[in-house]
Amino acid sequence: MASQESTHIRVPTPKFRVAICGGGPGGLALAVTLLRAADRAAPVAIDIYEAAPELATVGAGISVWPRTRALLEELGVMEGLRGEIGAGHEGDGRERRSLGFTFRKSDQPQASKNFFELQVPTDPLLLHRSALLEALKRGLNVPSASTCTVHTSSRLVSYTSAESGGVTLHFTGGATAHADVLVGADGVRSAVRQTMFSSHSPPVQPRWTGVVAYRSLVRKEDLERLAKGHQAGKRAMVVNNNHNAQHLVTYPISRGEDINFVGFYTVPGAYESKASYPGKWVRDVPVEDVKACYEGWEDEVQAVTKCVKKATAWGIHVMDDVPRCVDGPVAILGDAMHAMETHFGAGGGQAMEDAYILGRILAHPRTALYSQSGKVDVGTALKVYERVRFRFASSLVEKTRVVGKLYEFANGWEPEPDLAWAKRWGEEVTNLWKWQWDIALGKDWLAAEKMLLDEAGRTLEARL
Ligand SMILES: Cc1cc2nc3c(=O)[nH]c(=O)nc-3n(C[C@H](O)[C@H](O)[C@H](O)COP(=O)(O)OP(=O)(O)OC[C@H]3O[C@@H](n4cnc5c(N)ncnc54)[C@H](O)[C@@H]3O)c2cc1C
Structure with missing residues (x-):
């Protein structure tokens, strides 16, 4: 060795x-x-x-949710994470008082509003890997x-x-x-x-989902300079769109110094046809590609993409056939x-x-x-x-x-x-997320x- x-x-x-x-x-x-x-x-x-x-x-972020956090506590690993975002709040494991993700529809030039906040019982840990x-x-x-x-x-x-x-x-x-x-x-x-x-x-092998994720780290100070008080520096966000199967996830990491950026787009039909991912699964891409992906989206998103200095593209693969x-x-x-x-x-x-x-x-x-x-x-x-x-x-x-x-x-x-739609959508998302805290490890x-x-x-x- x-x-x-x-x-x-x-x-x-x-x-x-x-x-x-x-x-x-x-x-x-x-x-x-x-x-x-x-x-x-x-x-x-x-x-x-x-x-x-x-x-x-x-060099990227990772979020850790209540079920898994409990095992990090038990293994003593949380000791090494003190001071990281979310590490200070343990919650009581039942009451959902912490903010998970905030959702917002952004694929239009006009400014929109946050339309749903996912509540969780314990603050998520938002970390650099x-x-x-x-x-x-x-x-x-x-x-x-x-x-x-x-x-x-x-x-x-x-x-x-x-x-x-x-x-x-x-x-x-x-x-x-x-x-x-x-x-x-x-x-x-x-x-x-x-x-x-x-x-x-x-053969038992990875399957490409048709999804490509652009990953980057944005310096919070760069975003602050451009858009003071931008919420991407403070909370975990999912910004959605209504066309083209795209969305963007951002959350602060590194004790608030960086913002983890993951932008998704889907190649239509690739998953259904079991297409192979073309080229290397992880590769550097020009930042212009990332910016082009969000062209025409509201200013809130433009401010973040302007701060992307380098990026990689990841072909997202799953293992859905392991016997x-x-x-x-x-x-x-x-x-x-x-x-x-x-x-x-x-x-x-x-x-x-x-x-x-x-x-x-x-x-x-x-x-x-x-x-x-x-x-x-x-x-x-x-x-x-x-x-x-x-x-x-x-x-x-x-x-x-x-x-x-x-x-x-x-x-x-x-x-x-209407608000009723946002409520129904939010309930659906919450129901799908529930396993992260309902079933204790x-x-x-x-x-x-x-x-x-x-x-x-x-x-x-x-x-x-
Ligand atoms: C864009 C993106 C965002 C994500 N966000 C999150 C998130 O917020 N929270 C979350 O929980 N997960 C997230 N994930 C998923 C997470 O990254 C993986 O599920 C996790 O890294 C899997 O851990 P692992 O230990 O199984 O494998 P890996 O992290 O892949 O580790 C495998 C290790 O094995 C080594 N290795 C590989 N082959 C060999 C070999 N032949 N011999 C010896 N060593 C080998 C590798 O070098 C590596 O160190 C995200 C993934 C992506 C792509």
């Missing part, structure tokens, strides 16, 4: 070795959970294999009975079953490594998933399993939720390498993870698409000038633990 950073303390022999492929939000959250939840008597050895030369991320990644990385250094080694510049190509049990990991350049459990947290183009379904027909997320001692999580469109701001959150449930299951005292009296083997433990997470997280892929269409007034939601963990204990109980019955 090209580089290794490690955290070692004297510990009992690990019960098994977990290889995590990918050091994004999902992979790091899994390592942090395994370290935090470690069983002193039977810790685990963790290896993170990351393709990039360091654990880093793209590097802030989240740094906070997760800090979580790798907590004192723990388990150990974690990070291997950067280690791109997994495939894996094979090892004769001695577990899996052999194969990396570019020919290096190999062994693990008892392999978790693919390697994103939408996952090599772990590709190996898992290499002989599956039809399962576990195969023997191998599991996938996050975008590898359920890459979704971005309209709930939840893909990263769901990756971390997968990681949290999976990490707690693997670290649990009732999980062992092999089945024993009162303990389940890792294969059974991974199946519990699949039962709790697979259907729930995968269902969000379609739900996200539906809410995105609503933002663009599709499917019969033609805007009407803690309940999912309790369900997972019960399944695990039931399985462990069966090992006792089998021995009677």
Whole structure:
């Protein structure tokens, strides 16, 4: 491996070795959970294999909503996020007193008004991605009975079953490594998933949604100079249009210094015809392309696009056909399993939720390498993870698409000038968003633990 950073303390022999492929939000959250939840008597050895030369991320924003925020609290990650936007307000988890997104129709030259505010029980965390990644990385250094080694510049190509049990990991350049459990947290183009379904027909692969997202960071001071007090610097906004399937999302990040800019347009018919995305999935684009996309929109939008200094275009792909997320001692999580469109701001959150449930299951005292009296083997433990997470997280892929269409007034939601229409539209959006706070992640963990204990109980019955 090209580089290794490690955290070692004297510990009992690990019960098994977990290889995590990918050091994004999902992979790091899994390592942090395994370290935090470690069983002193039977810790685990963790290896993170990351393709990039360091654990880093793209320069863009990320929003985190109540369900996921709860796990960041529990893992101690929130400590590293103090001072970030939204970090100061926890709410009581029920009363919806915080402002989520504000919606406004903007595809006309005349100034319009905000027409709906999405209320949520806890302020969303509005962050630069590097802030989240740094906070997760800090979580790798907590004192723990388990150990974690990070291997950067280690791109997994495939894996094979090892004769001695577990899996052999194969990396570019020919290096190999062994693990008892392999978790693919390697994103939408996952090599772990590709190996898992290499002989599956039809092929399991990312599908282009027809959506392209322009991403940029706007300096708040630039916007203030142009339009003092502009609301994009203060609140999360979705500005919609009634034609051409476009919308624009902005929210302040980096403690208020930058504004995260994501502008969407859709290529008609591309999703339905299962077209391949032309060219590189992420590429630099001239700022003129971004400005042209919003030509003729109200001044409020023009002010923001004028401040875009550089931009990238992302072909948005989803994973909507993954048949399962576990195969023997191998599991996938996050975008590898359920890459979704971005309209709930939840893909990263769901990756971390997968990681949290999976990490707690693997670290649990009732999980062992092999089945024993009162303990389940890792294969059974991974199946519990699949039962709790697979259907729930995968269902969000379609739900996200539906809410995105609503933002663009599709499917019969033609805007009407009366308040009653805005109320109905807002209720529809709120109903679609509700899962972000209605169903607590803690309940999912309790369900997972019960399944695990039931399985462990069966090992006792089998021995009677
Ligand atoms: C425009 C846009 C806006 C978004 N906004 C939000 C938001 O507000 N909130 C939110 O929660 N989500 C958001 N998302 C989604 C979010 O970015 C992803 O869902 C999230 O990054 C997935 O995390 P992950 O850990 O599964 O994968 P990734 O973040 O893709 O991380 C995968 C890691 O694996 C590494 N890797 C890849 N292949 C290999 C290999 N073969 N071997 C070793 N390492 C490998 C990569 O280098 C990377 O570090 C947005 C996405 C987009 C495109």
